[in-house]
Amino acid sequence: MQGVSSIFKDETKLDMSYVPRDLPNREKQLKKLKNHFSGTLSQGISRHVLLYGDIGTGKTVTAKRFCQMISADAKKSGKEIKWARVNCMDHLSPNTILSAVFEELNIRIPERGFSDEEMLDNLRRYLKSRSAHLILILDDVDAHFKKYGCRFIYSLTRFNESFKLKGYEGLSLILISHDNLLERFNPATISSFGHTKIEFSRYTWEELIEIVKQRVNLAFYSGKVNDESIKLIADIASVWGDARFAIELLWKAGKIAEENDDPEVTPEHVRAAKADTYSVITESKLKYLGxxxxxxxxxxxxxxxxxxxxxxxxxxxxxxxxxxxxxxxxxxxxxxxxxxxxxxxxxxxxxxxxxxxxxxxxxxxxxxxxxxxxxxxxxxxxxxx
Ligand SMILES: Nc1ncnc2c1ncn2[C@@H]1O[C@H](COP(=O)(O)OP(=O)(O)OP(=O)(O)O)[C@@H](O)[C@H]1O
Ligand SMILES: [Mg+2]
Structure with a gap:
């Protein structure tokens, strides 16, 4: 294959792990997060929040972008906010969740492993030694909750109290799930976690257009994706309100155009992409079901x-x-x-x-x-x- 694409300027901007600087139509959620965590930024006060909504509504990317911003803001004022994201579908038990946090933070653990208590104690020491606050994103926490209930989440909300942490160091939680998990928490967990939740609704057609246009500008050479194609992508993805589906369609349509040596991405490429994509999408969505x-x-x-x-x-x-x-x-x-x-x-x-x-x-x-x-x-x- 030839090395240089005539269509893609930078294909990595269509990766699912890429976090854009601006998130169109998620300004409100970001602002709520900023307000909610203002005491964390200034004084290291622990706050917890649940982000919930359907598939592909930007929960993960918004949580990541928020954590990038708040940790940069902390740095500017000489403070340290660390953040780690763990996907609970891959790390179900408390112990594997904590191991994943250690890996994210580059904290070494002995080969024999640690008990949950030892892990938490090491985490405390790590945070205390750096006077750092940790925002822990437990993504797809539904999976953990289904199996383990509230117990571990509750113990994380009590982290500061349990270890008598007083300074800037401490632990805050951002939980992400598909539905409003707070309704299923027991009273003790609710009272310790708080009631703050932020909803992510499905994207409308207009919102998807904006999101797709942003990616078109980032990933494609100018004039390579025509407006009709963008509209068709939004038409298809707005059935689900799912930005991931929209971006996958855009990427795939681009690949098909490239493979055919066509000069630009047309609706025909989008249609071919849809035919190719839906089974993959469905499979990835089906995984989430109980x-x-x-x-x-x-x-x-x-x-x-x-x-x-x-x-x-x-x-x-x-x-x-x-x-x-x-x-x-x-x-x-x-x-x-x-x-x-x-x-x-x-x-x-x-x-x-x-x-x-x-x-x-x-x-x-x-x-x-x-x-x-x-x-x-x-x-x-x-x-x-
Ligand atoms: N407002 C937005 N602006 C730009 N890109 C977005 C926006 N919302 C979502 N995306 C992109 O769409 C894709 C899906 O978003 P994300 O992974 O955050 O969804 P999610 O709500 O976490 O979905 P799931 O419930 O399936 O985990 C990602 O590639 C993300 O970067
Ligand atoms: Mg997600």
Missing amino acids: KHEKLVLLAIARKLRRTGKAYLRTGEAFDVYKVVCEEFGESSRKERQFLDYLKRLHGYGFIDLKISGAGERGRSHLISLPDIPAQVVEEKLREMY
Whole structure:
């Protein structure tokens, strides 16, 4: 392959790990974070916050950008704010979470490992010796919470008290999850964590246009992505309100144009990118689902595929869900809980729900899969389960 691209100026600006300086349409969330942590910056007071919202709504990137900014501000006034982000999907237990924090902070641990208490004590010593405050981002904390509940989170909110830390040193938490986890915390944890939460709503079409345009300017040579292509990307991604999907489409469309030696990215490349991307996207999204959410989705996909219809009713879906649970040796949840799962699947964008027409008994919903073939969903879920 030739080394120099005629389309991409800097492809790394489309990496998922890249953190842009400005985050269009997340100014409000950044401002809230800044206000919330103002006492941390000035005096090292511990503050905690939950960021929650659907997939690809900018939670992770906003938390990272905020931490970059606050630690730079601290530096300017001769103080030290360290930050570390741990993804709880990869590091589920308290011990692996703490090991990941140590790795991020370059603190060495003995090969035999440490107990949780020893880890926390070492962290205390590290922070005390530098008079540093640590902001710990526990990303995708839902995964940890599902398995371990509040206990570890609670102990982190008590970190300063437990170790009688008084100066600038201490620990603050930014938790990130898909839904409002605070509702599921026990009273002791809520009282220690506080009630602050910041919502990240799905991006609208207009917002996605801005985000995509920013990446076009950063990653492509001027004039290489036409406006129609940007609009089409926003059209496709606004079904989910997902900036990640939009950026992946942009990148992939660029690659397809490049491979074909075409002079610019056109809607045709975007369409080809979409066809290529959706299964990957779906797979990455499916990972986030809990066991019963997966079973509900599997039931829906299976029924839709077998009947060849566009919609099914909630009652029918509940019946198939019970059968699927039996097949997988799980005990099915009550109908109320099932309806909650449906709402969540709707929130994540996996299914569409609409109230069924007049004359129907009760308030039944019609369920459909918006743009992923039922068979693909079923296969992926089966592989994963
Ligand atoms: N406002 C924004 N401006 C620029 N880029 C954005 C913005 N919001 C999100 N992005 C980009 O979109 C992608 C997805 O964002 P991010 O990873 O922060 O989403 P998320 O809410 O953490 O999603 P998930 O719940 O799947 O982890 C990233 O590449 C990020 O840089
Ligand atoms: Mg994230």
